[in-house]
Amino acid sequence: MNFFLPSAIVFLGIVLVGADKIPIHDCGSKLAKITSIxxxxxxxxxxxxxKGSTANVTVEFEASASFTSAESSVxxxxxxxxxxxxxxVKDACNNMKCxxxxxxxxxxxxxVAVRKEYPTIGVVVKWxxxxxxxxxxxxTVPVKILS
Structure with a gap:
């Protein structure tokens, strides 16, 4: 077995996590193909x-249909x-060019704001x-809300 290949895969995984790129878990995209999150x-x-902080998301995607308006929900x-x-703001066109x-x-x-009144809990966030x-x-992405 070639030692280089497994080492390269582990290194790539560390680089992606270190860069805050998360593995894509698509939960039903119909009009777009997500390329990165x-x-x-x-x-x-x-x-x-x-708690008390803000979580930021950047999504790159390729549209597979045309549309003029959209809404975000989390x-x-x-x-x-x-x-x-x-x-x-729920209007997704404020967050992308429409x-x-x-x-x-x-x-x-x-x-999205991580409010102080949220419980300290693990949760799956669906965007x-x-x-x-x-x-x-x-x-979706697994999240742990911390104090």
Whole structure:
């Protein structure tokens, strides 16, 4: 067995985690293909989100359909039940350039407040962008809310 290949794979994994690029877990994107997700802060999985801070997300995706408007939503999944994390602005076009045409490469940036009143708990965060009844993109990331 070649020692170099496993070492290179481990090194690549460390580089991706160290750069805060997270593994993509697509949870049903229909109108886009996610190419990368960057969550800050997220040096490890689950992402440690400190109460009273802000979590930032940058998503690069390629649209597979055209749309002129979209909304963002963020939920924490607790025991299978989605609990909404409020966003300052739900209009996703404030966080990316709209209108979007099929084939466009899009950069979406947004943030969510990690409120002090949130419980200290592990949660799966589900982030979605929707247009009408169609889901543009959806991804999940495991998070640990810390004091």
């Amino acid at each position: 960057d969550v800050q802060p997220c040096p490890t999985i689950p992402c440690p989100f400190k 939920h924490g999944i607790l025991g299978g039940i989605p609990v909404r994390f409020p966003l300052k 209108p979007i045409k099929s084939g466009d490469k899009v950069l979406y940036k947004n943030s 979605e962008i929707v247009t009408g009844k169609d889901e543009v993109l959806c991804f």
